[in-house]
Amino acid sequence: MQASSTSSRQLRLGLFVQPLGHHVSGWRMSDPTASPTDIDWLTWIARKAEEGTFDMFFVGDALATSVHRLPSTMARFEPLTLLAALAVNTRHIGLAATASTTFTDPFNLARTFSSLDHISHGRAAWNVVTSFSTDVARNFSRDDMPSHAERYQRAREFLEVCFKLWNGWQSGAVIHDKASGRYFDDDKIQPINHQGRYFSVQGPLNISRSPQYRPVIIEAGSSDDGQTLAAETAEVIFTAAATLEEAQGFYQRQKQKVVQAGRNPEHVLILPGVMPIVGRTREEAHQTWQQLNQLVDIDNGLQQLSARFGIDMTQYPLDGPVPDIPASEGGQSRIKLFTDLAARDKLTLRELAAIAAGSRGHRVVIGDAADIADDFQHWLESAGADGFNIMPAYLPEQLTLFVELVIPELRRRGLFREHYQYSTLRENLGLPQPR
Numbered sequence: 001m002q003a004s005s006t007s008s009r010q011l012r013l014g015l016f017v018q019p020l021g022h023h024v025s026g027w028r029m030s031d032p033t034a035s036p037t038d039i040d041w042l043t044w045i046a047r048k049a050e051e052g053t054f055d056m057f058f059v060g061d062a063l064a065t066s067v068h069r070l071p072s073t074m075a076r077f078e079p080l081t082l083l084a085a086l087a088v089n090t091r092h093i094g095l096a097a098t099a100s101t102t103f104t105d106p107f108n109l110a111r112t113f114s115s116l117d118h119i120s121h122g123r124a125a126w127n128v129v130t131s132f133s134t135d136v137a138r139n140f141s142r143d144d145m146p147s148h149a150e151r152y153q154r155a156r157e158f159l160e161v162c163f164k165l166w167n168g169w170q171s172g173a174v175i176h177d178k179a180s181g182r183y184f185d186d187d188k189i190q191p192i193n194h195q196g197r198y199f200s201v202q203g204p205l206n207i208s209r210s211p212q213y214r215p216v217i218i219e220a221g222s223s224d225d226g227q228t229l230a231a232e233t234a235e236v237i238f239t240a241a242a243t244l245e246e247a248q249g250f251y252q253r254q255k256q257k258v259v260q261a262g263r264n265p266e267h268v269l270i271l272p273g274v275m276p277i278v279g280r281t282r283e284e285a286h287q288t289w290q291q292l293n294q295l296v297d298i299d300n301g302l303q304q305l306s307a308r309f310g311i312d313m314t315q316y317p318l319d320g321p322v323p324d325i326p327a328s329e330g331g332q333s334r335i336k337l338f339t340d341l342a343a344r345d346k347l348t349l350r351e352l353a354a355i356a357a358g359s360r361g362h363r364v365v366i367g368d369a370a371d372i373a374d375d376f377q378h379w380l381e382s383a384g385a386d387g388f389n390i391m392p393a394y395l396p397e398q399l400t401l402f403v404e405l406v407i408p409e410l411r412r413r414g415l416f417r418e419h420y421q422y423s424t425l426r427e428n429l430g431l432p433q434p435r
Contacts, residue, residue: 009380009381009386010414010415010416010417011376011380011386011387011388011410011415011416012055012236012269012271012386012387012388012429013052013054013055013271013387013388013389013390013416014054014055014056014057014058014094014096014236014238014271014387014388014389014390015045015049015054015056015057015058015389015390015392015399016058016060016238016273016389016390016391017042017045017057017058017059017060018060018070018072018073018391018392019034019035019036019038019041019042019045019072019076019395020034020036020070020071020072020394020395021072021392021393021394021395021398022072022275022362022391022392022393023275023292023393023394024070024296024297024300024301024304025292025293025295025296025297025394026072026292026392026393026394026395027070027071027072027394028295028394029291029292029295029393029394029397030394030395030396031395031396034395034396036071036072036073036074036075036076036077037075037076037077039077039082039085042077042082042085042086043085043086043089044396045057045395045396045399046086046089046090046093047089047090048396048399048400048403049093049399049403050090050091050092050093051403052402052403052407053092053407053416053417053418053419053420054093054390055093055094055387055425055428055429056093056094056095056096056125056425057083057086057090057093057094057095057096058096058125058127058218058238058389059077059079059082059083059096059097059098060073060079060098060127061076061078061079061097061098061099061100061129062131062133062136063100063103063131063136063139063140064133064135064136064138064139066135070300079097079098079099080097080099080112080113080116082097083095083096083097083116083120083124084115084116084119087116087119087120087123088119090120090123092123092420092423092428093123094123094124094125094216094425094428094429095116095120095123095124095125095425096124096125096126096127096216096218097113097116097124097125097126097127098127098129099112099113099126099127099128099129100129100130100131100136101128101129101130101151101154101155101158101159102130102131102136102145102146102151102154102155103131103136103140105199106158106161106162106165106199106201107161107165107201107203107205109126109158109162110161110162110165110166110205111165111205111206111207113126113162113214113215114166114205114207114209114210114214115207116215117210117211117212117214117215118207118208118210118211121211121423121424122210122211122212122423122424122425122426123212123424123425124210124212124215124216124425125215125216125217125218125236125425126215126216126217126218127218127219127220127238128155128159128217128218128219128229128233128234129219129220129221130151130152130154130155130221131145131151132145132148132151133145133307148223148225149225152221152225152226152229153197153198154198155229156229156232156233157196157197157198157199158198158199159217159229159233160194160196161192161194161196161199161201162214163214163434164192164194164201164203165192165201165203165204165205166205166209166210166213166214166434167213168189168190168191168192168203168204168205169188169189169204169205169207169208169209170188170189170190170209171188171209172185172188173185173188173189173208173209174208189204190203190204191203191204192204211423211424212424212425212426212433213433213434214434216235216236216425216426216429216431217233217234217235217236218234218235218236218237218238219233219234219236219237219238220237220238220239222239222240222250222336222337227253227254227257228257228261230254230257230268231254231257231258231260231261231263231268232261232263234268235267235268235269235426235429235431236268236269236270236271236429237254237268237269237270237271238271238272238273238389239270239271239272239273240272240273240337240362240363241272241337241363241384242337242340242341242363243363244378244379244382244384246340247272247379247384247385248382248383248384250270251270251383251384251385252383254268254270255268255270267431267432269386269387269429269431270385270386271385271386271387271388271389272362272363272379272384272385272388272389273362273363273388273389273391274362274363274364274365274388274389274390274391275362275363275364275365275391275392275393276364276365276366276372276390276392276398276402276406277289277292277364277365277366277367277393277398278367278368278369278372278398278401278402278405278406279366279367279368279401280368280401280405281368282367282368282371284368285366285367285368285371286366288393289364289366292393292394293354296354298318298350298353298354301352301353301354301355301356302314302349302353304353304356305338305352305353305356308335308338308356309325309335309338311325311326313349313353316349317349318348318349318350318353319348319349319350320348320349321342321346321348321349322339322342322343322347322348322349322352323349325339338352338356341355362391368405369405369406369408369409370409372402372406372409373406373409373410373413373415376388376410376415377413377415380415390402
């Protein structure tokens with residue numbers, strides 16, 4: 001166990017929510033009454049995370065499904081609808097939703113996030129994604145996806161339009177002056193008249209400026225295009241790293257890109273995903289991990305790899321090496337993570353499939369509260385992360401143990417807040433007000 005930290009830096013923690021757990025076997029150990037479409041269950045998760053003073057409750061999303069998906073993601077709430085419901089059942093925790101720039105329009109999305117920010121009194125965040133699956137394209141009247149480069153070009157203009165729309169309502173636009181009969185200051189509400197390659201938007205938004213002015217912007221792309229866009233526009237970056245060395249390399253490169261984009265690197269937080277397997281003792285934690293892995297379905301892992309790589313992995317020998325994977329227009333960063341991991345550790349296809357099924361490429365930390373805190377402190381103080389996106393393997397036990405055991409240990413070391421200090425997510429993350 002390390003001594004209390006003397007660093008003034010504190011961890012930022014997001015809760016990456018899969019209602020039945022992130023481990024492929026997690027649903028088999030989760031509460032049998034839990035359901036991904038039970039608002040009472042999601043409300044309990046959000047309130048438990050708020051009890052632990054997590055920075056944010058984060059909901060991923062995909063615009064297609066199949067019978068091969070995990071139970072948590074086969075059927076699920078539309079994220080912004082869910083977060084609007086949770087906004088009135090929580091008071092402090094940030095509420096982050098995934099939404100695609102490829103299959104929606106900036107006016108609608110800007111309006112929706114402004115609405116969520118108003119409803120939550122300033123706790124909204126948007127995880128910007130471009131989508132990558134051809135199954136998604138086919139749900140939106142397309143035969144295939146735009147190229148990777150085009151998706152990011154569209155995303156850049158999409159964000160530009162949203163920023164203009166949010167800026168179209170200035171502070172003080174609502175004056176509510178009964179004596180003069182003026183409710184609005186017309187000079188502070190402006191159309192944007194955007195004309196671009198992908199969008200033509202007049203504006204202004206038909207909703208007033210929200211408490212945060214705009215949602216906290218989150219991005220997770222680790223390709224060159226993704227990192228460049230994040231350096232220019234993101235305030236929080238989700239990523240995946242198997243080792244501290246990988247994380248340090250990404251952290252250094254990404255922060256340098258932020259500087260090159262003319263921004264302050266302290267205003268962009270990098271939060272790798274991590275699956276902590278928490279036990280009351282170290283032995284209990286390892287028993288939990290063993291039990292989860294005994295329930296792994298290798299076929300599921302192969303299906304996940306096939307979906308990621310865009311080729312049928314069942315055609316290769318399970319106990320042979322991982323085959324060379326051709327370049328793809330899909331999710332490039334996760335493909336690279338899996339192939340690098342297989343090459344570095346000389347994994348067989350069976351071993352990689354088990355990892356893909358178990359943690360989907362994210363790092364696993366196993367131990368008691370002190371072990372987990374040691375690991376987090378080391379990464380924070382070694383410039384590997386500004387915090388973590390926590391991925392409980394199954395619920396409710398793993399979230400409960402994290403909140404009741406790990407959070408107090410982090411607080412004891414001065415690494416995490418005792419309570420929420422501010423009313424908005426942006427302030428609690430230590431991020432400046434956008435200009």
